[in-house]
Amino acid sequence: MTEGESTAVGEAGTEGSRTRLWVERSLRPGDRIRAVVRLRGGWTSRMRRLDVEGNGERYSLVLRSFVKPFYVRHARGLLTREADILRLLADTGVPAARLHAVDATAEHCDHPSLLMSLLPGTLRLTGEDREDIERTTQLLARQLVAIHALSVPEGARPRAYEAWTGPERVRLPGSLSRPDVWRRAVDVIRRPPPAHRSRFLHRDFHPGNVLFSGTGAGLAVTGVVDWVETSWGPADLDVAHCSTALALLHGVPAGMSLAKHYVAAGGTLAEEPADHLYWRILDALAFAPDAEKVAEPWRELGRHDLTPAVLTERLEAYLQALFESYG
Structure with missing residues (x-):
């Protein structure tokens, strides 16, 4: 996330705002919201940084609110899951925010909301050059390996993964230069999902949900955000999602390199190329x-x-590159 405009009370509202009152009730006695800064880069949620002051100390929190009708309808499940995951991650090495409060049904807030700590760092979506993109991709792969390595007791595991498309649900572009590639891709996912070993998945892991600090050799991951889709499923699926995003952001070579870095960092993917191809195409x-x-x-x-x-x-x-490598 990156910063946008600042206001005196912003999304936290005016003095009568239910959300602002809810937030301030969760703070330490005497602490008050002094400024609100819109955070850009979110798609599902309205994100705000809340600058808090009290007892001579200043700190910041992040307020996530669902305002779009679709996400408001599903907020109970999404925000409850994120709150549970943030509690689970609190005692791990994964750089996730600390949960402060959650109102998944807007019982106390103007919109379903979750309040959490502010993580350091910024998004890196541009890539100064090919070497910079490669370094970022290596760090993304290592972070994914660490997430997938978490040992989660059966009773604390998130829901089983859900496929976000299917052969009958795929929407193809209106103009196709390679219709054969698209038809072949849809055919790949007509088969049943391959057998796999399930792991703890972020499920929406991509450069837009990872924060970095530093430059060059000092570049480091400082935060992983947006845990509402966390699931239990194949590591290949998290690798696939981040790979697609990298291909869209930086081109095919970036999208094709993540899996290599993931394995080099100690991660395990499907042994059969056709099985890995299924998850990538899906x-x-x-x-x-x-x-x-x-x-x-x-x-x-x-x-x-x-x-x-x-x-x-x-x-x-x-898609064509995936067939050349795994098909």
Whole structure:
């Protein structure tokens, strides 16, 4: 996330705001919200940084609120799951926020909301050069390996993963330069899901949900955000999702390199190329026809080059590269 405009009370509201009162009730006695800064880069939620002051100390929290009707309807499950996951991650080495409070049904707030600590760092969606992109991709792979290595007791495991598309639900682009590639891709996911060993998945792990600090050799992951889709399923699926996003952001070579770095960092993927291909294609087709869902926040953060035509072209080229490598 990156910062936008600052206001005196912003999303936390005016003096009569239910959300602001709820937030301040969760603070230490005497602490008050002094400023609110919109955080750009979110798609599902309205994100605000709340600057808090009290007893001579200043600190910041993040307020996540669902305002879009679809997400309001599903907020109970999404925010309750995220709250549970943040509690689970609190005693691990995964750099996740600390939960402060949650109102998943808007019982006390204007909208379903979750309050958490502010993580350091910023998003890196541009890539200064190919070497910079490669370094970022290596760090993403290592972080995924660490997430998948978490040992989670059976009773604390998240829900089983859900596929975000299927052969009958795929929406193909209106204009296809390689219709054979798209037809072949849809055919790949007509088979039943391959047998797999399930692990703890972020499920929406991509550069838009990872914070970094430093530059060059000092570049490091400082935070992983957005745990509402956390699931139990194959590691290949998390690798697939991040790979697709990298291909859309930076081109096919970036999307194809993540799996290599993941294995080099100690991760384990499907032994059979056809099985790994299934998960990669399943994820990629969920972005069709033009990846507008992810492109909107990316363009808000400065990636104006990611037009629907560019994204469709990259997605098609990525599908072709997957067949060349695993098909």
